[in-house]
Amino acid sequence: MEYILEMKDIHKSFGPVKVLEGIDFSLIQGEVRALLGANGAGKSTLIKIVGGVHSQTSGEVFLKGGKVAFKNEHDSKSHGISIIYQELSLVPALTVVQNMFLGRESAGAGGFLRKKEMYREYERICKDFDFDIDPHTVVSRLSIAKQQMVEIMKAVSWNADLVIMDEPTTSLTNNEKEGLFQIIGRLKEMGKSIIYITHILEEVFRVCDSASIMRNGKLVGSYDIEELTKAKITQLMTGNADSRIKDSKDYHYADYTAVPVLELKGVSRGNVVRDVDMKVYKGEVVGLAGLVGSKRTEIINLIYGIDRKTGGEILVNGKAVDIRSPQQAIAHRIGYIPEDRKNLGLILDQEIYKNATAVQVSRFRKHGLLNRNQEIHFAEDGVKKLGIKISSVTQKVKELSGGNQQKVVVSKWLGQDLDLIIYDEPTKGIDIAAKEDIFRTIQDFSSQGIGVIFISSDLEEVIRVSDRIMVIRDGTAVCEMENRDLTVQDIMNKIFNV
Ligand SMILES: Nc1ncnc2c1ncn2[C@@H]1O[C@H](COP(=O)(O)OP(=O)(O)OP(=O)(O)O)[C@@H](O)[C@H]1O
Ligand SMILES: [Mg+2]
Incomplete structure (x- = not known):
């Protein structure tokens, strides 16, 4: 079985702080894999190594069987990897369409992607997403939700083999989320591989085939989705057998006799x-x-x-x-x-x-x-x-x-x-x-x-x-x-x- 991505025994430290310890993580073609773990478990750090943002302290990364060491983000992108980072990375002063094609103006035959093509391509992507934003809008004028959508469209339109999404839905409406899930389905059919990071476990069961769970910089395990339940994931994430979340309010301090604050x-x-x-x-x-x-x-x-x-x-x-x-x-x-x-x-x-x-x-x-x-x-x-x-x-x-x-x-x-x-x-x-x-x-x-x-x-x-x-x-x-x-x-x- 050929792995699209294979990470072996990855360690990463920032100064004295060990953030990743011996992570093995791999993904086959057409797989949608959730990457889960508590805040600070190391999810974003792991994918930033794939994205060329960080380099690992030790360990190896293989892409389609070949060993890689990305020098920077551009290097990772040109190997067919597209990442939506948790922190949005759009340039606020540029328009939507400028942001979409930033960094690949040179993709066209004449050295530059022609304007007309850019707008045509933009229209096509918008239609795919059932999304309607004027391409000339300056990004800083968009709501965070809209910016997040632009970021997603941008990543998907790169035509990458591996698409990584780090909490892509935090600001989206249900409709927009649904749109994203459909796109993920389509990418999968096209044989693309996806790594999907989220804290919303319903989404995992909705779109993922498998899940890798991290805890404190270590990999707890990788599972087929059928092996998992919400409770089991929570338990694996926290290492705590009883980490039930309360679902009702059990305190009342409201004082309706005084003047409202x-x-x-x-x-x-x-x-x-x-x-x-x-x-x-x-x-x-x-x-x-x-x-x-x-x-x-x-x-x-x-x-x-x-x-x-x-x-x-x-x-x-x-x-x-x-x-x-x-x-x-x-x-x-x-x-x-x-x-x-x-x-x-x-x-x-x-x-x-x-x-x-x-x-x-x-x-x-x-x-x-x-x-x-x-x-x-x-x-x-x-x-x-x-x-x-x-x-x-x-x-x-x-x-x-x-x-x-x-x-x-x-x-x-x-x-x-x-x-x-x-x-x-x-x-x-x-x-x-x-x-x-x-x-x-x-x-x-x-x-x-x-x-x-x-x-x-x-x-x-x-x-x-x-x-x-x-x-x-x-x-x-x-x-x-x-x-x-x-x-x-x-x-x-x-x-x-x-
Ligand atoms: N540049 C850095 N310098 C020092 N420590 C860092 C740096 N980047 C990340 N860390 C530390 O690495 C740990 C893992 O962070 P990471 O962002 O990978 O977590 P995460 O699993 O993505 O969490 P979240 O769900 O909150 O996004 C954290 O304790 C964080 O403080
Ligand atoms: Mg993170």
Whole structure:
């Protein structure tokens, strides 16, 4: 049997830190193989070796039987490997079509792929994906979901033999996901091989033939999909026989007798957000359910001073406020864990502890000087509470795995004196076992009387953490439900208005 890719006894260290230890990983033609493991297990590092981003400390890589050692990303690409990285790699200032064909302008016969061909090719790919974006749109103007789609289309259009996808669906709508799964099916029929990294186990059973599971830099094993169940995967990932996830809420701290910590009265922004009424009480967790694109984040942007409302009133602790910036929101004791961690939540080039203390830096200042030890102590506390996998809080955030970066965003708000905290898709990229760590922070805030707004596209999560659930559709709140014996189906019915 010929392997398309074969990795033998791969080791990788960053300085003294061992990240991969003796990994054997192989893939045959036409196989769709899931690569699974907890946050920080080493998945992205392994595929970055295939992509020529990192080189292994020791071990060998074979492509179609021939030994390879890629010098850089371009080298890997020219060997027929196409990768969608976890961190999107589009150039924000270029248009969609420019991004799609970046780096292969020379593919055409005359040295350059002709413009007309590029647009024709683009149209063809869009049709394949049932996707409709003007090719002239500058990428920075697209939502993260759309950018992710462009990234996927770009990777697939390279016509590679091996396509690797590192958490490709984190921002996609269900329709877009379905589109991707169909494409994967078609690629497979064409004899392409695919490595698929995800934390959403339903996707594994939907598209993969087999799965390799990693734990702490080692390979636990490779399995045919028929041998696996969700519970077995979780157990293999964590090494824990009993790593069941709770599925219902078992605490209630909402105080409906006091003035709401937050109230929206008929809040609008043009046609985007329309006439929204909302109340969040002390210690209450309000879940916002809705489709991707239902404008939940747009509502939050008005509360947080990122956008300006054009109508209605926002009250904090019963008083009308006019919040014009995130700084003012923080001054009103409102915290925010944004969906877009790379642009809004973190400074990747800074140390973990600097990021962790960024929103409450005055706490660590005395006589104008920052107390670095206190900052470090605070950051270490967050690391412990959230089980963040790092070697030291003085590491740069960009060195962390995707899921662990997300946890740093959450850790910033721990121990803050808040009245309200907003979680926008906080479990994106978080492994199934570690989700509980995030949920525990919600419980902690709630038990201290802090109101919580929780946004997630995963309705099971919304049911798991909320006291009350509001359904948002097309920029407006369409209904509100006590979270008592609600099922995913109940909420779906409201979302789709059936
Ligand atoms: N450039 C680097 N320098 C130091 N450590 C690194 C670097 N890149 C990755 N690591 C470490 O290697 C480990 C594995 O990270 P990796 O990104 O491969 O995890 P992952 O399995 O992809 O996790 P996730 O599911 O969170 O994306 C992590 O502990 C991470 O901090
Ligand atoms: Mg990763």
